[in-house]
Each structure stands twice: as C-alpha cells, then as structure tokens.
Amino acid sequence: MSDGATGLIGTEAGAGPRHGERRRGIDRVIVLLEALLRHRAPMRVGDIAKMIGAPRSTTYEIVNSLLEAEMLENVGTEGCVYFGRAMHLFGWAYSHHNAHYRRIIETLDRMAAETGETVQLCGLRGNKYIVLDCRDSSGPFRISSDVGVEVPIPWTASGRLLLGHMSEEEVKDFIPPGDYKLPDGRVIAPAEFFSDVALARQQGFSETAALADRFTWCMAAPIRDGHGAVNKTLCFVLPVDTPEARRSELLALLCERARGLSLAGS
Amino acid sequence: MSDGATGLIGTEAGAGPRHGERRRGIDRVIVLLEALLRHRAPMRVGDIAKMIGAPRSTTYEIVNSLLEAEMLENVGTEGCVYFGRAMHLFGWAYSHHNAHYRRIIETLDRMAAETGETVQLCGLRGNKYIVLDCRDSSGPFRISSDVGVEVPIPWTASGRLLLGHMSEEEVKDFIPPGDYKLPDGRVIAPAEFFSDVALARQQGFSETAALADRFTWCMAAPIRDGHGAVNKTLCFVLPVDTPEARRSELLALLCERARGLSLAGS
DNA sequence: ACACATTGTCCGAAATATCAGACAATAGCG
DNA sequence: CGCTATTGTCTGATATTTCGGACAATGTGT
Missing domain, CATH: 1.10.10.10 (Winged helix-like DNA-binding domain superfamily/Winged helix DNA-binding domain)
Structure with missing residues (x-):
C-alpha cells in the first residue's frame, strides 16, 4: 500500500x-x-x-x-x-481545482508510464503517514496501494523526509512508541530513526528497504512549498531486488521531478 | 467538458x-x-x-x-x-473499493493511452447529465473535462442512451423545456430528441456532432448493469473533423469495451 | 478623513435535535 | 419450534442548537 x-x-x-x-x-x-x-x-x-x-x-x-x-x-x-x-x-x-495538484497528478501519470513502476504522492495525516495519490505500475510487480490508509511514520521512506523540520525531541514526542514496531515484529531503534531523519534532511532524499514490506524498496524525494517546507513527497515503490543501477537511475528521476514540483523559493 | x-x-x-x-x-x-x-x-x-x-x-x-x-x-x-x-x-x-469501478478506471486509462483521445465515463445526476470520471487525451486537442458539472441531457450523446428505458412521455416530463436550447442558441426539437433516444436504444450506441460544443464529435456506448439497465456510458470526445474511418474504428472499440464492462445478464 | 460594507465572533431565547428506550418485524441459531 | 439478536423506525422530554442580531475590527471607495 x-x-x-x-x-x-x-x-x-x-x-x-x-x-x-x-x-x-x-x-x-x-x-x-x-x-x-x-x-x-x-x-x-x-x-x-x-x-x-x-x-x-x-x-x-x-x-x-x-x-x-x-x-x-x-x-x-x-x-x-x-x-x-x-x-x-x-x-x-x-x-483538479488546484493547478499545482494537477501538475502533481500529471507527473505521477508520466512517471508511471515512463518507468513502469509504482509512483506515489505521500504526506502526513496527524501523526501518521498516508498515500495521497498513486499511479500503480503496469508491470508484473503490482503494489496494491491504499490511498488514505494511515501507517506509522517510522515504517516509511517518506516519513524520514516529512519530519525533517523537527528536532529530535519533537520527533520523539510526535511518534507513539508503538509505531517503531514493524509489521513483522522487528523494532526500529528510535535513535536510528532520528539519524535517518537527519540524513534524509541532509541528502534531500530517503531510501528504505524491507521495512513496511519485506519485498519492497522505497525511495522518496521532497516536494517543497513556497516556504521551503516539506509536506508532500514523491515516491517510488520498487521490488526489493531491483538492480542498483536501475535504482540510481530512478532516484535521479525522482529527485528531478520532485524538484520540478517544488514551488519557487525553495 | x-x-x-x-x-x-x-x-x-x-x-x-x-x-x-x-x-x-x-x-x-x-x-x-x-x-x-x-x-x-x-x-x-x-x-x-x-x-x-x-x-x-x-x-x-x-x-x-x-x-x-x-x-x-x-x-x-x-x-x-x-x-x-x-x-x-x-x-x-x-x-477504488468497488471492483467494477476499478475495472472501469483501468479501461479509461487503457483507452486513452491506446487512442490518444479523451475518454469519459458518464451518467445522470437528477435530470442532468454529468461526467463521472475522465481520462484526457495526451494529444494536441485537449478537451477540458469537468467531472461533476451538470449539463442538460439533450446536449449529449450519452443522454440519448441514458434515457433509453423511458417512454416518450416520460422523457418529455423529465427534461425541463429550457434544456433543449443549446449553448449557441440553437434549439433541438423535442421530437427529434425523442427519436434520437429511440435510435440510440436500437443501435446500442449514440453519436452527436457540434451540440454542446461546435468543435466536438461525441460517441457514447452503454455500460449495462446486471439487470440490463443503462446508468453509465463510456464516451469518446473527438475533434469534429475526425475522419470517418477513424471514427468508425473508435466506435467499434468503444462498443467493445463498454460491452466488456457490462455485467453478466446483459 | 469619513461612510459604508464585510468579516469573524459572540449572545440569548425559541425551536427542535438528540438521546435512550420501545416496538414490530426479521434473521440466525440450537 | 423457541429463544436471542439485530434491524429500522418511532417517541417525547431534556439539552442544546439555530437563528437574528450585535459588536469590534478590518477593508474599500470617495
């Protein structure tokens, strides 16, 4: 999803x-x-x-x-x-009212068509992560994406970007302790998550593997509003065994398109 | 639209x-x-x-x-x-909840991609026609389709199919008299509209040219529910000068896909 | 500057919505 | 079949919402 x-x-x-x-x-x-x-x-x-x-x-x-x-x-x-x-x-x-959102939708369509991969627009809802919109891949590896489903933030690549504006203390207070436990029982150390957030902020993208789903590799890039804030991300959801060269190519495309969708001033 | x-x-x-x-x-x-x-x-x-x-x-x-x-x-x-x-x-x-609707969406996507034309899913809302969903063409002739906008039924190809279950008398009572006047001031004779409805019912599709918009040719085919009722249609909106051969080809595709989306029993 | 219009919020009394419970019909189970 | 649970609707009194109006602040035009 x-x-x-x-x-x-x-x-x-x-x-x-x-x-x-x-x-x-x-x-x-x-x-x-x-x-x-x-x-x-x-x-x-x-x-x-x-x-x-x-x-x-x-x-x-x-x-x-x-x-x-x-x-x-x-x-x-x-x-x-x-x-x-x-x-x-x-x-x-x-x-369809908002020109910016329309551009986002068109970008989703284009990226899905160009790459054959699943592309998502993601954001926060309260203290959870959600997919806001999605274009599923037309390839054999179909991700079933549930727009609107609330997911614990530490499970996601996007989550690491969407909290970039927060201090460690703020992140710690924001995320319920139970949310660090993955679906398969593994637990993410909060300290590790905090440093992931810092790294994502510095790199300007984020990647995770086999967190929410053991079979997927996720990469996310920030869409910035006019004030530089990140409240939406653009993401790919790939098979976990996607070759590294392919992943680099897709990451470059993702960052470029997300940058294109970011509003002036960022 | x-x-x-x-x-x-x-x-x-x-x-x-x-x-x-x-x-x-x-x-x-x-x-x-x-x-x-x-x-x-x-x-x-x-x-x-x-x-x-x-x-x-x-x-x-x-x-x-x-x-x-x-x-x-x-x-x-x-x-x-x-x-x-x-x-x-x-x-x-x-x-996305309803499997049937999901199939319709996929069909819209596919048809728009295959043909490069604007494809619409249409229905009635009260005594007006609306576009329920739409995939705009990626070609140079972009139709700006406003999902959810209520339009007088006589202006539309779909309308001629969607009233197919009604008698002449019923259609007459259903459509406000002012709705027979087109955007450019021309008036459709109700008798002509009634026979269009009958023809559409008999042919199993409907075509109109330059009614709602002087520059478009519209074709619609019925999506039947499990009881044979038509409460949704599948449509193409084309440039009015589309060659006849192309139109025939698209009409055949439209009817085939609409038939494929119709539920068993029809 | 002045006059008028609009915005967002507050107020209190009359109107009525909401709640808890009841009822009849239906469904499901042993 | 009998018993229990559920469904959809109805009821009436208490709680409170809704309405019309007022107020202060802001915006607009001359």
Whole structure:
C-alpha cells in the first residue's frame, strides 16, 4: 500500500463520547466518515453506531441523510453502506481545482508510464503517514496501494523526509512508541530513526528497504512549498531486488521531478 | 467538458429555505457541499451563506467544523474555502473499493493511452447529465473535462442512451423545456430528441456532432448493469473533423469495451 | 478623513435535535 | 419450534442548537 506496507492498520475510531454525551449532528457526520475511511469497507449501520459510540437511532438518521445526498451508498444486500458517488465528485473537484495538484497528478501519470513502476504522492495525516495519490505500475510487480490508509511514520521512506523540520525531541514526542514496531515484529531503534531523519534532511532524499514490506524498496524525494517546507513527497515503490543501477537511475528521476514540483523559493 | 460542452452551466443552488426556517446542521452541510461543487471554485464564507440562504453565523460554524476535519480547506489569502484533502480520500475510497469501478478506471486509462483521445465515463445526476470520471487525451486537442458539472441531457450523446428505458412521455416530463436550447442558441426539437433516444436504444450506441460544443464529435456506448439497465456510458470526445474511418474504428472499440464492462445478464 | 460594507465572533431565547428506550418485524441459531 | 439478536423506525422530554442580531475590527471607495 503505502511505501510498501501490506497490512491494514486496524485502528478503531474509538474516540466515541461517554455514554449519554450529546454531540451535534455535524460532528457525528465527521466522525462517521472518518471511521468509515479507516475501516476501508462497507459497514452495517448498527456496526457503525457501535464503532463511533453513537445511539443507533441517531446513526440511522445520519446515514439516511447521507444516503439521500449520495455521499453514502448502499452496498450489497446485507444492509451495508459505504462512500457514495458525491464523494467522488467532491474529491475530483478538490484534486483538479488546484493547478499545482494537477501538475502533481500529471507527473505521477508520466512517471508511471515512463518507468513502469509504482509512483506515489505521500504526506502526513496527524501523526501518521498516508498515500495521497498513486499511479500503480503496469508491470508484473503490482503494489496494491491504499490511498488514505494511515501507517506509522517510522515504517516509511517518506516519513524520514516529512519530519525533517523537527528536532529530535519533537520527533520523539510526535511518534507513539508503538509505531517503531514493524509489521513483522522487528523494532526500529528510535535513535536510528532520528539519524535517518537527519540524513534524509541532509541528502534531500530517503531510501528504505524491507521495512513496511519485506519485498519492497522505497525511495522518496521532497516536494517543497513556497516556504521551503516539506509536506508532500514523491515516491517510488520498487521490488526489493531491483538492480542498483536501475535504482540510481530512478532516484535521479525522482529527485528531478520532485524538484520540478517544488514551488519557487525553495 | 462533458460530451464536449464548453461552458459552465451557472445554476445557483438556490433551494434555500424561507427566512427564519430552521434547518439541521447536517442538512446545511449537505446543501453547502452541493453549492460549492456547483460553483466549481473557492468561495468566501459570506458568499456561501448568501448562496445557500443560511445565517452567517451558522455558516461560519459549519465551515469551521469542516475545515477542522479537512473536508474543506482555506484557499489563497482572501478568506476563500474549497474542498479539502479528506474529500479526496473519501472519493478515492469510493472509486477504488468497488471492483467494477476499478475495472472501469483501468479501461479509461487503457483507452486513452491506446487512442490518444479523451475518454469519459458518464451518467445522470437528477435530470442532468454529468461526467463521472475522465481520462484526457495526451494529444494536441485537449478537451477540458469537468467531472461533476451538470449539463442538460439533450446536449449529449450519452443522454440519448441514458434515457433509453423511458417512454416518450416520460422523457418529455423529465427534461425541463429550457434544456433543449443549446449553448449557441440553437434549439433541438423535442421530437427529434425523442427519436434520437429511440435510435440510440436500437443501435446500442449514440453519436452527436457540434451540440454542446461546435468543435466536438461525441460517441457514447452503454455500460449495462446486471439487470440490463443503462446508468453509465463510456464516451469518446473527438475533434469534429475526425475522419470517418477513424471514427468508425473508435466506435467499434468503444462498443467493445463498454460491452466488456457490462455485467453478466446483459 | 469619513461612510459604508464585510468579516469573524459572540449572545440569548425559541425551536427542535438528540438521546435512550420501545416496538414490530426479521434473521440466525440450537 | 423457541429463544436471542439485530434491524429500522418511532417517541417525547431534556439539552442544546439555530437563528437574528450585535459588536469590534478590518477593508474599500470617495
């Protein structure tokens, strides 16, 4: 999925209110949509209610309103709902409105076509890493990239760049201790991660191998905003056994394109 | 944009309530998002309030909540807001969850790459036509396709297929009389449109020239669901002077791919 | 400088949403 | 079949949201 992570990070959207605590409908809507995104699959209304800690009748009311608006839609025959067409339209409006983002999308398309590899646009969401957009390779090694899935930052090449503006202390406070444990049980020493962050900052790119996914090699380069800040990265996700010469070539391309997408002043 | 229409159809989302009529926050959210989608550009909060007929303080409250949730984001320096990153993530979840939709997206990609033309997935929204997804051509004749923009049905090749399940009477009642007037002032006779619908139903495809846009030729083929219903179409938007041989070739490809995307039972 | 318009926030009372629970219908299990 | 669980909807009173208006600050135009 993201910088090669292959597992769904199961975190319940458990920020439900104490029993009886009233919440505005709007806040319920927001929590419901977040929970559904985290779940990544259609859910029954009763389960949604349990998941977000809302009364069943309220949840039905909200879901029915969102169904009517096509922000949700019914899926299958067992009373499940998931995101609806309207979300796709809103999302398209978001991603195609902004000229910069459009350039990013075109770059993703071009790079995937030119190289036959998986290309991703990545960023942070809270204290987690996410893939924001992706063009999968058309080659035999297909990475299944889950846009929007939250992944622990230390698992990722991008993460090492995206925290470059933070001091060691700040990074330490930002990342939950449990996030240093990889999917296969290995643990990244925080000190090692901090020096990776420093190295990425100095080099202007970052590479990781077999962290989130034992079979992938990930490389990331920063896209800088007008103030020099890095809040998005451009990444390749490669088979771990990609020859070094090929990797060098791809890294050079990645850095060049990311630099091209960086805004003036950087 | 859609089946070649080149103008933004300015319709105010003027279904605001009578003054003083209380509305739930949720309903306000839905109306606000719809209005913003119709507007297609960032708006100031005061203007949104006017547009949807809501009190300014309520609108500020709602916008602030949606900003916090990243469903909206600030744009520029003049207090404008537009859709936010969370929408993109919700939309991606929608369009990549469903295996059928994923196949459609892949087909769009492939057809655009193979032909160098603009390919669209189209459908209805209420009594208007919209482009649901699109892959623009990489050639010199770039169609600017606005996914989500509502367009009068008689302006489009797809529209002639999407109403195929309706009787003449039903079509007549469904389409507002003003929708037969083209962007350049010409008027389509309803009787002519009805027979176009019948012909499209019989032929299993539809072609129009220079309707929504004087410079484009549009062809559409139906994607049938498991019950044989047509609620999506696959389209090409071509330069109006495309040679007939080329058009025949593209039409054959279009029909074949649309058939391939149609679900069993059709 | 002045006048007017807009922005973002705050306020309080009337309107009503939200909650917890109930009900009927349906589904699933032993 | 009986029992339990779940679903979708309905109910009414308390909690609180929504509305219209006000205020201070800022912006715009003459």
